[in-house]
Amino acid sequence: MNYVALKMLFGDRAKYLMLLCGLSFAVMLIVQQGSIFWGLMVWSQSGITNLRAPIWVTDPNIAQVEEVKPIADTAVDRVRSVPGVEWAVPLYKGLLRARLASGDYHQIALVGLESATLIGRPADVLEGKIEDLRTPDAVVVDQWGVERMGGPDVIKTGATFELNDKLARIVAIAKTKKSFQNIPVVYTTYERAVRYVPRERRTLSYVLAKAKDGVPTEQVTALIREQTGLGAYTAEEFGLKTLWWVLKNTGIGVNFGTTILLGFIVGTAIAGQTFYLFTVENLRQFGALKAMGASTAVLARMILLQAFTVGLTGYGVGLGLATLFGTMTASGGRLPFVETFTLLTLVFGALLGICMFSALISIVKLARLEPAVVFR
Amino acid sequence: MRETDRAPAVRVRGIIKSFGTGDTKVTVLKGIDLDVWLGELLLLVGESGGGKTTLLSVIAGILDIDEGDLDVLGIPLAELPAGKRTTFRGETMGFIYQQFNLLPALTAAENVAVPLLIQGLGKREAVRRAQAMLDRVGLSDRADFLPRNLSGGQQQRVAIARALVNEPRLLICDEPTAALDGPNGQKIMELLREVGRAPDRSVVVVTHDSRIFHFGDRMAELTDGRITSVRELRQEGSA
Numbered sequence: 025m026n027y028v029a030l031k032m033l034f035g036d037r038a039k040y041l042m043l044l045c046g047l048s049f050a051v052m053l054i055v056q057q058g059s060i061f062w063g064l065m066v067w068s069q070s071g072i073t074n075l076r077a078p079i080w081v082t083d084p085n086i087a088q089v090e091e092v093k094p095i096a097d098t099a100v101d102r103v104r105s106v107p108g109v110e111w112a113v114p115l116y117k118g119l120l121r122a123r124l125a126s127g128d129y130h131q132i133a134l135v136g137l138e139s140a141t142l143i144g145r146p147a148d149v150l151e152g153k154i155e156d157l158r159t160p161d162a163v164v165v166d167q168w169g170v171e172r173m174g175g176p177d178v179i180k181t182g183a184t185f186e187l188n189d190k191l192a193r194i195v196a197i198a199k200t201k202k203s204f205q206n207i208p209v210v211y212t213t214y215e216r217a218v219r220y221v222p223r224e225r226r227t228l229s230y231v232l233a234k235a236k237d238g239v240p241t242e243q244v245t246a247l248i249r250e251q252t253g254l255g256a257y258t259a260e261e262f263g264l265k266t267l268w269w270v271l272k273n274t275g276i277g278v279n280f281g282t283t284i285l286l287g288f289i290v291g292t293a294i295a296g297q298t299f300y301l302f303t304v305e306n307l308r309q310f311g312a313l314k315a316m317g318a319s320t321a322v323l324a325r326m327i328l329l330q331a332f333t334v335g336l337t338g339y340g341v342g343l344g345l346a347t348l349f350g351t352m353t354a355s356g357g358r359l360p361f362v363e364t365f366t367l368l369t370l371v372f373g374a375l376l377g378i379c380m381f382s383a384l385i386s387i388v389k390l391a392r393l394e395p396a397v398v399f400r
Numbered sequence: 401m402r403e404t405d406r407a408p409a410v411r412v413r414g415i416i417k418s419f420g421t422g423d424t425k426v427t428v429l430k431g432i433d434l435d436v437w438l439g440e441l442l443l444l445v446g447e448s449g450g451g452k453t454t455l456l457s458v459i460a461g462i463l464d465i466d467e468g469d470l471d472v473l474g475i476p477l478a479e480l481p482a483g484k485r486t487t488f489r490g491e492t493m494g495f496i497y498q499q500f501n502l503l504p505a506l507t508a509a510e511n512v513a514v515p516l517l518i519q520g521l522g523k524r525e526a527v528r529r530a531q532a533m534l535d536r537v538g539l540s541d542r543a544d545f546l547p548r549n550l551s552g553g554q555q556q557r558v559a560i561a562r563a564l565v566n567e568p569r570l571l572i573c574d575e576p577t578a579a580l581d582g583p584n585g586q587k588i589m590e591l592l593r594e595v596g597r598a599p600d601r602s603v604v605v606v607t608h609d610s611r612i613f614h615f616g617d618r619m620a621e622l623t624d625g626r627i628t629s630v631r632e633l634r635q636e637g638s639a
Contacts, residue, residue: 036504311501316562
């Protein structure tokens with residue numbers, strides 16, 4: 025009877041296309057919005073992931089990575105003294121204004137790395153050498169800085185600008201993940217960063233650290249917290265903390281959640297209603313099948329096969345359209361669009377839910393159908 | 401042949417069937433006694449609302465009865481659970497409807513194959529047997545046509561082929577000529593008469609169409625929920 029079920033489904037082309045459009049639209053909307061949402065969440069953690077340090081130590085009341093609560097310079101040595109710590113280095117993070125040769129000002133995020141090791145440096149360099157940071161007045165600008173601060177003719181290796189009236193000379197262009205705030209990031213050494221910024225009593229933003237080989241990172245972070253009284257987090261913990269802060273304080277979760285829910289509701293409504301109509305309009309045919317000896321279980325299997333066939337097709341079409349959108353608009357990381365296996369699995373689950381719901385209301389109708397309907 | 405010599409395909413005794421409850425309760429069948437013999441074509445006639453279709457549904461095991469006894473092909477059908485009744489129906493009965501009820505997305509051959517597919521036969525074998533049955537009703541050249549591309553008479557012939565494809569012993573027909581013009585109605589009845597003549601098969605036809613009365617062996621008249629008369633229409637041995 026599977027053959028009959030599929031012929032019935034494809035035979036009513038208008039309804040099949042309506043169902044397919046409804047489900048494809050729902051999948052596309054949920055995948056597209058979900059991927060953009062997750063892309064933004066990834067961006068919100070780029071301040072952590074771009075630096076690739078396993079342990080982050082700072083003020084215990086820190087809420088998220090872009091927040092800076094300076095701590096005493098002695099924190100570096102205190103962290104180094106904790107058993108199980110392989111290394112610990114200072115990190116400066118802060119906002120400054122860059123003044124270009126043209127006189128334009130641009131807000132930048134300044135990151136100061138320990139000069140000896142350059143721990144926290146960007147993984148990929150598009151132009152120049154990161155090691156040149158050790159030369160006088162050297163800074164590295166990320167590719168988003170090139171884009172935001174005047175383009176490749178203005179921001180290139182060898183070009184200069186001023187940070188707080190002090191010279192900054194670009195020695196490399198780094199490739200990084202975009203930040204949530206979309207502010208250009210300028211990397212330099214910790215000592216030079218401290219010189220760039222106005223004098224403050226405390227300048228140390230974070231201590232980046234790593235656990236010795238064989239020692240669990242979680243165990244070392246707990247020990248740092250216990251022995252220094254500072255806030256210590258694994259990169260994953262700090263990323264999650266930042267993510268929750270963004271969700272709670274920006275309304276982004278509600279915003280995207282509403283759209284995703286809308287996609288789910290619209291998909292369910294269209295699929296449910298169309299499928300129900302499809303069943304109601306074929307009620308006499310289903311009644312005839314029942315009269316001819318098809319049990320309710322057989323009819324239920326036919327309905328489920330129809331629902332899941334159109335559902336899987338809709339999933340493929342919707343996913344394809346969403347991916348096409350992502351490929352076309354988010355290439356090179358310009359827009360946040362991250363399709364994850366988890367998201368696709370969740371959407372698949374949601375789609376199965378929509379199909380199951382649509383099928384169930386039809387199955388209930390058929391279960392109550394008296395085959396005598398065919399004699400009326 | 402005397403009635404006592406004949407084997408009954410359907411034996412209905414004292415059947416009562418009501419719809420609704422309380423003030424809205426309507427008793428449609430008010431103690432029906434009826435036999436349908438093997439090898440005969442029984443016409444069930446009567447005014448609209450008299451209970452013909454309800455009786456047909458009861459005989460088919462589609463409607464539950466309130467009281468009475470119902471034996472179909474030796475099986476106490478009313479006592480079977482719904483699932484077994486459905487299986488029994490699929491294995492022993494064929495249905496022909498006023499509105500044909502062909503599946504519009506299936507070809508004529510595929511429509512005819514449906515009862516076999518329900519029985520679990522493979523598609524290839526089911527369609528092969530369906531094509532043979534279409535040949536028997538004179539539609540082998542229309543096997544690949546969709547119902548919308550067939551005339552009313554051709555659609556009803558497809559429906560008859562579908563009803564016969566699993567060799568049912570009881571053929572239940574509800575107004576089979578009502579949607580057809582006179583000549584097509586006559587042809588359909590000739591076909592039903594021909595296939596119904598098998599000694600181990602019975603045909604029950606509900607009809608209003610007096611032009612087809614001469615095709616019946618007997619005619620039972622149902623008025624206000626009661627059988628008011630049963631007449632022999634054809635003498636044994638007559639064509």
